[in-house]
Amino acid sequence: MIVKRRIYDLSLPHRDVAVYCYLCDRADKNGECFPSAKTIAMDLSLSRRTVFRALAELERLGLIQRIPRRRTSGGASSNLYRIRGDGDV
Numbered sequence: 145m146i147v148k149r150r151i152y153d154l155s156l157p158h159r160d161v162a163v164y165c166y167l168c169d170r171a172d173k174n175g176e177c178f179p180s181a182k183t184i185a186m187d188l189s190l191s192r193r194t195v196f197r198a199l200a201e202l203e204r205l206g207l208i209q210r211i212p213r214r215r216t217s218g219g220a221s222s223n224l225y226r227i228r229g230d231g232d233v
Contacts, residue, residue, distance in 0.1 A: 162188050163198040164207060167225050175227035178213065
């Protein structure tokens with residue numbers, strides 16, 4: 145998925161832009177991906193807490209939608225992230 149250049153005009157902190165670009169890079173043609181926060185943190189050399197803050201801010205701004213996923217056993221799995229705001233960003 146191509147990142148719109150306006151993401152850089154939103155005056156977001158570096159961590160938010162990095163996480164957004166990471167999600168866009170891994171999104172399928174539907175704009176969806178499901179990396180864990182641990183994977184994002186390791187790949188971007190950020191702490192998991194920093195990734196959680198970035199994801200919360202991106203969701204608050206409406207740039208992503210976070211959808212919880214469950215395993216068939218009922219346990220939690222990594223969230224599904226849907227890139228939003230394609231027309232705005």
